[in-house]
Amino acid sequence: MSELLCGWFGRKPYVTALDWQHMLLEKRARQLMPDVLLTLEHPPTYTAGTATKPEHLPPVEDLTQSGAAFYRSGRGGSITYHGPGQLIGYPIIHLSAVNYDVHRYLRLLEEACIRVLAKWGIAAHRDAPYTGVWVQGAKIAAIGVRVSRRVAMHGLAINVHPDLAAFERITPCGIQGKGVTSMANLGINPPPLHDVAQELCRQLAKLSGHHVRYDAEALAQICTLGEEGT
């Protein structure tokens, strides 16, 4: 069984994580390392995916006046918010793990989120045709993926206890008439992000047929040095 190399990196700027992902994707595409899952949180950041419709994009100044960053992102999907209290999972996974089926990959990410939330007693579910994970009609986990050279990057975001007001400036994921929620908002005493991260690593590895290996140091080394294959 192949391994899923996982690590928790705390708070990292969006661009740093993006650089890391590109670096890892390059290595993964060349078969120089195993599948990877980066877990972290971002400082307040709005990102607009490739499917962002102009009407869902408020003036950039409105988004950045609170000090948040704004980036156009190459991931699929529309606009969303990332910030402290939200767990980010960036799996760099070769799509051979899902038989090159991107929908199957999206469903896998959803399932991982659902199982993670179940551990804290939250009954989350899918809401077809909308990708993502929902509780009582509100989104609790968002998903957006980019595929390059048959390797997936970007990934998922689980709202543990982010500032939900930050979502009010946008139409999250371009879906009108649906709210956003979080574990804290549902009355759960929010667990530390790295606990949720660890559970995510476990579940994603299980679902994709990997065994999990935690080694943030090894991952950081790959990311920052850009050398050292496995």
Next chain:
Amino acid sequence: MPYQIRMPKLGESVVEGTIGRWLKAVGDQVALDEPIVEVDTDKVSAEIPSPVAGVISAILVPEGATVSVDMPIAEVLEDTASASEQQPEAQSAGADDHADGQEESSGEELKEAETPKPHKYTPAVRHIATAAGLDPGSIKGHGTGGRVTRKDVEAALKGALPSFSVGAPTGSTQEDPRQVEPQRPKTDDAEAQPAHAVPASGGKMRNIIPAEGDAVVPVTRMRRHIAEHMTESKRIVPHAWTMVEVDVTSLVRFRESIKAEFAQREGFNLTYLAFVMKAAVEGLREYPILNSQWDGDRIVIRKRINLGIAVDLEDGLIVPVVKDADKKSIVGLAHAVHELAVRARSGALRPEDVEGGTFTVNNTGAFGSVMSAPIINYPQAAILSMETITRRPVVVGEGIAIRSIMNLCVSLDHRILDGAVIGRFLRSVKRRLESYDETTPIY
């Protein structure tokens, strides 16, 4: 018969996809497995690799359009030299795993946009090239209209010109030791390659064996683009350089006096860049020959003045263009620059934002530089850099005064321009900048 690229089936339940962005245009060379288009489906944006190598001959579906799986989206005229040997698989592009085909892909990808289309060489040249084991179609031509000449072939053989690839790519099933661990050059690497092999366009020309502790950073798409563009300009254009000192004391006083109010009213800071742009544009109107391009046996003097402004980004730089800069006031120019810079830094520039520049202004002074020799933004004829303003003792009449001085530097295409016209242009820009004060209309 062109090869038809179809909308790939990205998943069992995927029935359609939206064309997000074409990464290639008609006429572009495309390598096997090189991404040609981004397709959006649901929450996934996927780069679609080309199943064949060749030249894009048609794009059938515009950006933003949604089409069903298996609909033709583009046509590629296959490279005849490689088509027979590569045997590209006819399956949909997303479905097969060419992990070890990537190397040849990135090799081909490095061909510059100006790579001549097939058959831009005479039979005689083809003969010399093939006799030497080279693919004439892959040599960069420097003859009329990009034609490959005998000289080009000879230069290629000597390895003097880096931008060509050699022979037909090896089949993807073949074991190639370089592809197993491409990050670690081996000492016997030379033996692993055919004797005449010269790496393509810089990217694969690795001569350095990293020592322990060295960081090795992959070249990003932007870095690659900058590298190619700069190298091309330096190779083609005979650069000359000149500089003047400008006394901007009154401009500094003026700007200081309106700075706070401007920031409050307009929401951003008024920088000296807008003033320099204004003065440069008026100088260009006076000396239109600077707003021109060399074109073989003629010089094209552009009527529109579109100013490129270099904007530094975290991992490089980009030069968005202020269109019709001569029709804008100083505040109008400031707004245009501010907007482009914000868009550039958030990655939101549109293709038209970076096209059509006729002259470039570079604010090198932003980092404290007092003198710089910029590389011309080819095919433009000149580039102006504004340097940081320093307070200096200056001889005024028979005395010495403390004045604010800004250096302006120009690199020029000496095929088009001579020192005299640049001197007059700079004198004009200098006079204008030295005249800016409280009475200058900025709206």
